[in-house]
Amino acid sequence: MNKKQERKKIFKNRYALKTEELFQMRQKLQIEIRRQDREKFLVARHGICTSNTSSNIGLGEISLHNTSSISQQLYQLIEGLNSNCVEIQLISLSKFRKLLSRERIISIQEIIDNYAIPIFVQFLLSKNVDLRYEAAWILSNISTGSTEQIQVIINAGVLPIFTELLNKTTDMRLQNHILWALGNIAIDNPQFRELILREGNLGSSCQCILDANVQPCSVLRTMSWTLSSIYRGHIADSDWSQISSTFPILIQLINLKDDEILYNVCWALSYLGDNNHIEDVINLGVSPHLVNLMVHVNNEVQTAALHCVRSIVSGNDSQRQVIIDCGILTVLKSLLVSTKSSIRKDACFILSQITTGNIDQIEHVIHVGLISLAINLMVNSDFQTQRETCYAICNAIRRCYNRPELTICIVRQGCIQPLVNMLNYMDNDIICVVLKAINAILQLEKTLAVENNCKNQCTLLIEEIGGMDRITEFQNHENGEIRLLAYNIIDKYSAEEDEGYESELNQRFDLNGQNKQFNYQSSNSIDNVEIIGVKI
């Protein structure tokens, strides 16, 4: 790029016709009170892996419930681990694993307290595949423990070994457990995740596994989940190359069209989007897939896709445009009439983000016919959905300010009554956005009424359905901003002024004529300035 172009670009950015800086987007809350769906998702995958169907190792019968104490048996088992005989080692290991995972008879802490961790880690390096497999399984279970407990296995040097094994082994069972363990460790906290990334090779290891498996299978499902847990939370710049090395994997995974994988990939992309990497998600070119997945038959995949798209449309106008170009508006049309209320709610949320967009985008939304559907939902749905639709409509109204015909189009579809009804909800944010939207409508109407000499229909309608009464009451609201908005609306649009009088008097003020009478003369010197009253 030559200098001139570069300068032009800066210039362009500075004065481009955008108003993001002025338009306050809905604040994205980081903190929630209510228990979140996403927590449930994490909890479900975080739990101790109890899969035992794949286990084909014969277990010696263990009877821990009888006489001897647990610590005594633990001691015996550890002795077994330390034996020279692979058979005994294997039996002891699987007993450990069984006690830990299936029966939960011994706790992770007891294992740690008995210094068994380094022994397990050693087994990972064993030449015997079964020993490695059992050890990895146990460690993956331990990785569901507390942060301190995970710290112990990290201190035992498990991460480099895992990474190396993942890179080398072709044993799918082993890969599976390593991936579980890495996912659990990464999900615990960002520092651990960084440690994993620092080992490197994540992208290439995953690629190897992917190359070995053309069909969806257990290990690929686990891998997709592991990646999603790696993307979670803020990503440091230093780790970015590691993270981005896994992007090609995601694209390949999404093409496998396996429900569980799709589900995990959608979450993985959601996490990226939530952490300000929307542009990277867009650049992966998966947007058309995501939009298609919004109508996936599997409810879980659909929900995850909706979450992912939610996070993308909360980006900037051009990012939203990519999604719009993938045909999201038509998809939303079908989702807004979905029979599932949670789907309708998510769809409304997405719509509310799109209507913060630029005027062309909003025009598109209107032309596709989404507004009337949304208004319908604002009348007939649960509170959460009403809330989202209310945002969608109000954002659109406020964005349409310079295009009266669009605002009028929204108003004609009957938004006023439902908006006024929303004022009855005990939700201060909603009251606030509705008041702002009403203010925008009335302001526009007043301008149009002055310009075109027509009457204030909306003011009248709002009055009639009790809106003005409600807004009058808000003048005493405890919330200052609501009070102020209400005060302004009542002051400007409910005041009984008779514009007729004004035009009459206007004619009497002839500015230009008045000024001609002035005699130009110079008088006192500039020193007089000092006597201008009080000091600031």
Added chain:
Amino acid sequence: MSVAGVNDQYLATLANLLKQTLEPTTRQLAESELFTAEAEQSNFPIAILQLITKENTEPSVRFAGSLLFKNYVKRNWVREDESKIPSEIRNAIKECIVDILVSVPTNIQLQLSEAVTLIAESDFPRDWQNLIQQLSSKLDPEDYARNNGVLQTAHSIFKRWRHQFRTDPLFAEINFVLEHFCTPFFQLLQNTDAKITEHAQNKQRLQVYMQTFLLLMKLFYDLNCQDIPPFFEDNMEQCMALLHKYIVYSNPLLESESEDEAGPLEKVKSSICEIVTLYTMKYEELFTMLPQFVETVWFLLTTIGIEAKYDLLVSKSMAFLSTVVKLEQYHKLFNSETALTQFCQKIVLPNMYLRNVDEELFEYDPIEFIRRDIEGSDSDTRRRAASDFVRSMMTHFMKDITRIIGTYITQFLKQYNENPSNWKDKDAAIYLLTSIATPGTATKHGLTVINDLVNVVDWFSENVLPDLQAPVDSGQPVLKVDAIKYLYTFRNQMSKPGLAAVFPLLVNHLSSTNYVVHTYAAIAIERILFMRKDNAMMFNKHDIKPYTQELLINLFRLIEAGTTPETLAENDYLMKAVMRVIFTSRDDMSPYVGEILNHLNKILGEISKNPSNPRFNHYVFESIGALVRFNCLDNPMALQNFENMLFGPFQIILQQDVVEFVPYVFQIFSQLLELHTEAQLPDIYKGMLPALLTPNLWESSGNIPALVRFLHAYLYRDSLAIIANKQLEPILGIFQKLIASKANDKYGLELLCSIVQYVHTGTLNQYIGAILSLLLRRLQSSRTEKFALGFVNFVCFFIAINLHGGPDYVVHAFDSIQEKLFLEVLNAFIIPDLQKIQGYTDRKVCAIAMIRLLTQSDLILSETYINTWPVILAALIKLFEAPTEIENYDAEEELLNFDFEEDRQFQTTFAKLTTASKPRIDPTASIPEPKVYLAQELHRLSQAYPNIAEMIQTRLPTECIHYLDQYMKLANPTQDNVSG
């Protein structure tokens, strides 16, 4: 207590001073000594707290101490200047105050609780992390008086959540509280339940426990108001079971003895209704016990008595049912003929019926009856709640409800027609009809949206009109009122001939001896005269000509019947009707305008003694303003007469400093002055000016807008005389004072606009440098967003008016202060803020200013500015094209001023008179279409300077060029675009 150094002697001195504040003779001195003590001793608040805890101190002194402490906190805790209270004192107070709170008697506890709330508002949670633990550790399984103190405090801290927006800090605070408070809260809830069960026979204890339970319910709401906490989700079943238990609970010992006052049990039940309404509205998907509550509340409503003490509970219960019946997923609970009939019969009808208490109000406090009835200030009354319930049921069952209620209406009317002593049946019938006919309520403009299934016009002729046609003072006054109110409510359904036909009947009813009847007649007349059709008033001066005199005679008679200033001003509806009649008659009044003015003067004289009703006052002055406006235009004789009649009373108002009226008087004066056409300022105004320039008038914030308006009139009328009398400098002094204040700076800028507009160039030259420096200094020292925008607005106005030598005068004025100063102003203020300017006229003025600057300035094409030229053009195009931000640019700041004004209600607040207002002037009125003007001017400029076109091509963003092309086409459809 942790901070030492408070000796007994000091405590004794303080105790003595506090005691003296209770005696009228020693009060003033003692108070000032306490102030001194407060200023001198940093441990003053600690000492006061110690005093409060000492049980051997007199109770009255302890109480006075608690009040003082609360006020001390209010005055000093939250301040920009943190050093006012040293941090060790702050910490010491926070350490001990909860302990003290729970150990003192209730009256003192209440004051300290408020103090804790005030401190918490600023410090909690960040700087008072252990507050919740402090509070919850004080909860005691046995000592309920103490518990109530703790809960009261907690509630007053948490209740502000109810009104706040969702934000991360708020949610963090709520989560923080939930973490520490849920468990003790829930324990106490269960404990209190157990106590109530255990002591079911002990009235005294039950009262205390019920109070606790009530506070727990309020806290329940606080904790759940923003979103449902996991704790409550997990314990929903248990909590709701308890709530349910108490909504059906009854115990003869808790029956309130009064008929009117609700007891704690009724309040508890009302609170529970509020909680379940919240859950229904927001957490319906989790609230599985909802149907059970519907049944219970329905049963409650069918069995509850008609006494006033149950009013709140009844309206909260109906509000709950209203919420449920509107829900798509629950309306089926109601979906059967039997259910709907039962709801109408057992809940709606009984609560629609006029009760004895209502009749008493009608008779003994008519104005209060009217206010509650007409203004919807009766949101908690049974009738209102029943009406709302009917409308809510109609959301899904429009037809059914119309039919069912219709049957009752017929039946009630029949009962009345058979025996007129059943007039309450007819009253209920009319009320029922209004409820089903209107989906919402309307006051100002009447209704246009109604239920198609009801023909309100036919119904009027059949059932209402006869009551209006009967002699004025015959029959039941309540039915007269119903009839007038019916007309009032459905006026938009009536045709103009229909209304014109009943209009004389309304006029007749002004002579009713019944207060409510004649007031309602005035209300209906006023609203009918306010109706519009096709953007014009429906009734004009010719329509009301036959009635004008009778109307005014009757209205003034009714108003002047008031024997004291307060009773005279009590009925603002009558005065509003006077105002509307004047508005409608306009210049038709001229033959008897003197008479009307006499009445108004007389009323003014009376209410000046004690201005008690702001609305009444406002209508009086609007009436005067309207008379001036319609009668004095181009009529010097009339103007003279008006001045003669008005100056006397106005002077008295000014001399006696009736603060409520002074701003009105200045507005009328401004109006009169502007109507003068002679070349020179009339002497009487000339004489008044020096007084207007004295500081004391400007002290009252309510006067400021009116005075600025008045000075505008002076400058507009005769700026030369002002300059000759050396009065411009004091005016500039006022400007300076105003822009120094964040609350008044906008008036300062308004005044400045008048100055640059009307003061001629020669004089302006002397001052403009200093004026601009003052503005810039203010921007430097305490810039606010609002002031910065006001500044941009001013500079644009200055350029747009195109006086004093056009845009270059303004550029030069800045640059004379400092080299390239205007360039900085452009870059720092005008270009970035241009788009934030609000309002149609202001935006147009800004646009024209930028066009003039771009195309009519030589300086802008000079080397210094030429690089900025395309940037200005881009900003201008952005102003045209990009969406406007129409919300408040700085809500915080506006709020500051807003609350500031509210705090000063003892001072007059400014109320603008519509009839006397300064006409909104567009100084750019001669330019209708700024975009076209830009195109034309650019075209003209590029003829003279060929390199302009090139600059546009190379330096302007592509989008902008695209828009510019559009303007060019607008200006000259045949011409090629600029880029061509």
